[in-house]
Amino acid sequence: MLAAVWTTGTATDAENSIRELAALAETAGSQILDGVMQRRTSPDPGTYLGQGKAEELRVIVEATGADTVVCDGELSPSQRRGLEDKVKVKVIDRTALILDIFAQHAKSKEGKAQVELAQYEYLLPRLRGWGESMSRQAGGQVGAGNGMGSRGPGETKIELDRRRIRTKMAKLRREIAAMKTSRVTMRDSRRRNAVPAVAIAGYTNAGKSSLLNRLTGAGVLVENALFATLDPTIRRAMAPDGREFTLADTVGFVRSLPTQLVEAFRSTLEEVSDSDLLLHVVDGSHPDPEGQISAVRAVLAELKGDVPKEIVVINKIDAADPEVINRIVLREPRVIAVSARSGEGIDKLLDLIQEELPRPDVEIDVLVPYDRGDLVSKIHERGEVLTSEHVEQGTRINARVNAGLAHLLASYRVGTPVA
Incomplete structure (x- = not known):
């Protein structure tokens, strides 16, 4: 059973939100039987829904057999407790549902640790005890002759549980920090090689993995399900001019993404803030694509890092309303419409990526011997070749490259005396 309180926005906004909740529940493996929605200025502090609507929900739960x-x-x-007392079945909220989906989909060691940390963050303030049944041990030595006033409930089970959870959270944070070091090392290696980085971000199920596959032939799992991708996938791609760049597919966002998850996945989302260019993928066929764009930007703002230059990529144009696409195109400064499924617009997207990638800034004129073909390949992969010709002594190349590669090629500059 779904239950929603509509406090702000239009009726369409409220319907889109509960439709998304249904999709989340189905992704978690549930079968949706029915739902109720109530218009209120704010949720009831005791039972979320008002008393009358909570009673109506109880009747529907009984009639449908919902659990x-x-x-x-x-x-x-x-x-939660108040509503459970009313409806007599288990009650969970949107945050718990999203955490459950993340727990199902996490595959890597880091992804599992991040989800577990987020679950503990959510659970800790919700631990509650009921009466003396929670007492775990006696404070005094009962029966050991220590006298009156020496006996007490001791450390209760809830205190013990809280302490265990805090200890486990500290351990998980240390593990995630250690895993982050490994990823930072790999990222620094790409930086030293001056390989531009492009991150793919966007709302969940907008088609980010499909776009990565289309641009790189990566063969990444693609599912028509929310949060199918949790672990970042990084692949190499090539711009039309031959320059290499990396593409990182990141976890999808959703409206009201739980704060615990933003915090836990901060290290994964750093792929976005550390990139040179952001491809913000939007589902053009969704009923509210502008709402998706706003939700993604709200999460990115929480990262506190520098958000790179952004290209809005409207995906699924083969299933989208042309009027919706035109509306987004008029609103966004850098935007392109594509279909990752059919390939429509992908070439134009690659051209746009090529234009927006940072350009090497050191111009070189070098003569590379034929036995150093590896250097010629590096110039083509990491630089921008202006002219190239084969002469008797080797390959003469005029190009723009980064400072590191220019230093490596210094001895091959035209006019450099031979040692």
Whole structure:
């Protein structure tokens, strides 16, 4: 059963939100039986829904045989308990549902650690005890002759659980930090080689992995499901002028993405802030693509890093309304419409990526011997070749390259005396 309180926005916004909640629940493996929505200025502090609507929900739950109620918002512990007392079945909120999906989809060691940390972040403030049944041990030595006043409930189970969770969270943070070091090392290696980095970000199920496959032939898992990608995939691609760049596919975003997840996946999302260019993928066939764009930018703003130059890529144009595409094109400064499925617009996207990639800034004129073909390949991969000709002594190339490669080629500059 789905339950939502509509407090702001239009009726269309509220319908889109509960439709997304249904998709999230189905991704988690649930079957949706029915749902209720209530218009209120704010959720009821005791039961989320008002008393009358909560009673109506109880009747529907009984009639349908539903075993879980999913609320489209984040519930306080008292709201969850209050609604459970009313409807007599398990109640979870949107945050718990998203955490469950992430737990199902995490494959790498880092992804699993990040999800586990987020789950503990969510669980810690929601631990509650009931009466003396939570007492774990006696404070005094009962029966050991220590006298009156020496006996007490001791450390309760809830305190013990909290301490264990905090210890586990600290351990997970250390593990994630260690894994981050490995990724930073690889990123620094790409930086030293001056390979430009492009990140793909966007709303969940917008087609980011499909676009990565289309641009690189990566063969990354593609599913018509929310949060199919959690672990960042990095592949090499080539611009039309022959320059190499890396493409990183990142975790999808969603409206009201739980704060715990943004924090836990911060190291993964750094692929975005450390890139030279951001491809912001939008599902052109979605009922509210502008809402998706706003939600993604809200999460990116939380990263506190520098958000790189952005190209809005409207995907699924083969299924989108042309009027919607035109509306986004008029609103966004750098935008292109493509279909990752059919390949339409991909060549134009590559041309645009080539234009926006940082250009090497050192101009060289070198004569590379024929037995150093590896250097010629590096110039083509990492630089911008202006002219190239084969002469008797080797390949003469006039190009723009980065400072590191220019230093490596210094001894081959035209006019450099031979040692």
